[in-house]
Amino acid sequence: MDIPVLEVRNIKKTFKKGKYTVTAVDGISFKMMPGEVLGLVGESGSGKSTIAKLITHLQSIDEGQIIFNGEDISHVSRKKMISIYKEMQMVFQDPVGSFDPRMKIGDSIREVLCRLCYSQGKLDKIKVEEVVETLLNQVGLKPEYAERYPYELSGGQCQRAAIARAIAVHPKLLICDEVTSALDVSAQAQIVELLISLGKQLDMAILFISHDLSLVSCICDKVCVLYKGEQVEYRETKKVIRTPDHPYTKKLLSSALYMDKMNV
Numbered sequence: 207m208d209i210p211v212l213e214v215r216n217i218k219k220t221f222k223k224g225k226y227t228v229t230a231v232d233g234i235s236f237k238m239m240p241g242e243v244l245g246l247v248g249e250s251g252s253g254k255s256t257i258a259k260l261i262t263h264l265q266s267i268d269e270g271q272i273i274f275n276g277e278d279i280s281h282v283s284r285k286k287m288i289s290i291y292k293e294m295q296m297v298f299q300d301p302v303g304s305f306d307p308r309m310k311i312g313d314s315i316r317e318v319l320c321r322l323c324y325s326q327g328k329l330d331k332i333k334v335e336e337v338v339e340t341l342l343n344q345v346g347l348k349p350e351y352a353e354r355y356p357y358e359l360s361g362g363q364c365q366r367a368a369i370a371r372a373i374a375v376h377p378k379l380l381i382c383d384e385v386t387s388a389l390d391v392s393a394q395a396q397i398v399e400l401l402i403s404l405g406k407q408l409d410m411a412i413l414f415i416s417h418d419l420s421l422v423s424c425i426c427d428k429v430c431v432l433y434k435g436e437q438v439e440y441r442e443t444k445k446v447i448r449t450p451d452h453p454y455t456k457k458l459l460s461s462a463l464y465m466d467k468m469n470v
């Protein structure tokens with residue numbers, strides 16, 4: 207039987223700034239099975255990005271547990287985390303900023319392949335060029351884009367390249383933090399379709415972080431709604447949309463655009 211790819215158990219994080227304390231994440235729990243798409247929704251400041259940073263160890267947790275592939279990674283070393291990044295990748299809001307501006311797109315993808323795959327003997331060096339081409343093809347970019355610098359791509363193309371780099375290592379979990387926020391509506395739809403199709407093809411779980419409940423409802427199996435660092439809903443998307451429990455979810459729903467397109 208499949209075990210969860212990710213289990214987050216009652217995690218908490220506070221930040222101290224002088225005499226002030228901000229509780230950014232206050233007792234969040236959820237579970238993701240292989241191939242599952244979970245939406246993490248909430249307004250600005252509700253703790254979405256902090257959760258992503260806690261899972262990926264960009265920040266340390268104060269309390270709770272993060273179980274990845276059955277292993278407690280809540281407090282593992284940096285070295286151990288580097289090996290975990292072969293199975294857990296993240297894509298950010300600003301696609302251009304997520305690349306080294308001095309490196310061509312192909313070199314950035316090659317670098318990840320070399321760093322995370324050679325050491326495991328997963329990849330023969332002579333196959334790298336083929337793999338880069340296949341990855342670009344998988345995200346709908348022509349091979350010649352490997353020779354371009356990030357600033358020579360549109361936002362949508364650059365986000366595709368960032369996704370190609372993330373899936374290069376065949377992650378079991380892809381964390382997408384507001385990946386469509388900087389894109390126009392048509393590029394947003396294409397990126398969302400691409401992610402869903404890749405998730406199915408690669409049996410990859412996707413944690414889709416967004417402030418947009420209507421978008422999340424179209425693509426996610428389950429949704430976790432955050433309000434001021436707390437989890438106010440965590441259920442199948444259809445149930446949350448049809449019978450929201452919390453007044454904040456009701457407010458989100460009543461203000462959601464494209465209600466008619468919601469997957470209910």
Ligand SMILES: Nc1ncnc2c1ncn2[C@@H]1O[C@H](COP(=O)(O)OP(=O)(O)OP(=O)(O)O)[C@@H](O)[C@H]1O
Nearest residue numbers: 221228230248249250251252253254255256257417
């Ligand atoms: N490094 C930090 N130091 C101090 N406070 C922080 C830090 N990171 C986040 N916070 C605070 O924690 C809370 C949650 O922030 P977070 O970035 O997780 O929210 P978010 O839901 O991702 O917001 P947005 O959608 O605007 O990105 C906010 O009040 C924020 O100001």
